[in-house]
Amino acid sequence: MRDITTKILFGDSREVLKKIDNNTIDLIVTSPPYADRRKNTYGGITPEKYVEWFLPISEQLFRVLKPTGTFILNIKEKADNGERNAYVLELILALKRQGWLWTEEFIWHKKNCYPGKWPNRFRDAWERMLQFNKTRDFNMYQGAVMVPIGDWANGRLKNLSETDKIRDNSKSGSGFGKNISNWLKRNMVYPSNVLQFATVCNNKNHSAAFPEELPEWFIKLFTQENDWVLDPFLGSGTTSEVAQRMGRNSIGIDIMPEYVEMAKAKITQKEPSLFSHNKIAV
């Protein structure tokens, strides 16, 4: 493994991103401040101004991303006056107009979401993981995120009858001959576009809203070792930490000095002993 660079940059992404060269990033994975959330830490962008605020940033992201790269955006609209706000839908449409391809919408199913029950709704247990690309020919290493068949097969495949197998072959869905019995012989299967991870909730000094599994999963899927990962809203530094551990170069940006310090601490902490081959640039 070559040396890994892990840059943690302090500042406003709208400005800091301009220092990054064109077509250099393989994966952008980020969770920007949601509209009207985290007012105390970040500015607190209203839903009405969210698209306007985000587009200059995504313009820079488009510029720095390689044509084969991927942009993963974690976001979820809040309920407001008994109604879901539509600003995320407006954002998706605006990003498409900006030139992005809206390739996929993964669902992050939060198994341990915030509790609560109200007269008109249940707990919100999912968030959007929106995948955007510059071109249709992006890199995707699907084999890297295969999961043991165990959980899946025990529930479904074991009970497949002989007619099930035959019938599915004759059913010509979309031209893909899905011979189910082939899957029986394998140990690993591909996941779907629904991801189930628990949110991090520890009693320690600082909590990371982003569980490590989330950036880890997308880094595995869309990058190889020595590729470059970017998070323009780094927060407490989860993305940088995971990228470093996985042998990816990374750039993390945040506007809050205390978060930048926290992220730097996470990185350098591990540098002397475990990651002596890594180079920390700040």
Next chain:
Amino acid sequence: MRDITTKILFGDSREVLKKIDNNTIDLIVTSPPYADRRKNTYGGITPEKYVEWFLPISEQLFRVLKPTGTFILNIKEKADNGERNAYVLELILALKRQGWLWTEEFIWHKKNCYPGKWPNRFRDAWERMLQFNKTRDFNMYQGAVMVPIGDWANGRLKNLSETDKIRDNSKSGSGFGKNISNWLKRNMVYPSNVLQFATVCNNKNHSAAFPEELPEWFIKLFTQENDWVLDPFLGSGTTSEVAQRMGRNSIGIDIMPEYVEMAKAKITQKEPSLFSHNKIAV
């Protein structure tokens, strides 16, 4: 239980809906034909014309729905040229402009769908269950869909229940223990907005097969017995069948004669023996 009416109507919803009186329906739950470029499938509406096609129908749905009623729309955009089509987002925005409140987006997680992959994506394992309302004061019977509590509670209950068990057992001889309902409540929790139902594989005659659990869940949540349920795209008749079984009046509409016949067969099949109190109106 009073007599239940189950109407199966043949025709185009744009016309047939006009025969239904204002403010008479408690729940609309439907899975319209999804937009598709392939004309040979059911419906055959292109993504570009989908909103234009749907709005006259949703206008009628708005008219016939009670102010306390709910409209559940099951839909999912297909991938098209490597990209998710945005017509569903446009539809949500258009429905809001039409006066609907976009109350919630439930996720139907199709847990048992076959693993599969394409060069650029994984298996699509979820669909949108969009909830729209006319007002903020709609009926919602949340207790009807409670689910058993997670495993974590079993350990906790073990200790407390030692004395509780004895008390309950000793009380069982003397009528109903007053605490039984409370104890049951502790074993049941409210669900979230992510629903996990298996897909049905047994329906060869309808392209968009809807598992019974799906309309059943929403009928439980948003209606009581003798309420009125409407499905303007009935398909093979699942909604009518479930509504009848649950003691709800219902109206189902479909434009395909063979589906109407299929749906009628499902209903009348059960009428003589099990549902002799039901009245079939066609």
Next chain:
DNA sequence: GTTCCGCATGAATCGATAG
């Protein structure tokens, strides 16, 4: 060293109350 249990808390949401 395991296993078990207590406890804090997490990108929440609504209705009521206050300014």
Next chain:
DNA sequence: ACTATCGATTCATGCGGAA
């Protein structure tokens, strides 16, 4: 009338201390 703040509601998870 409209905005801002507060209290009540509620459950899965992981950590830390105890058995």
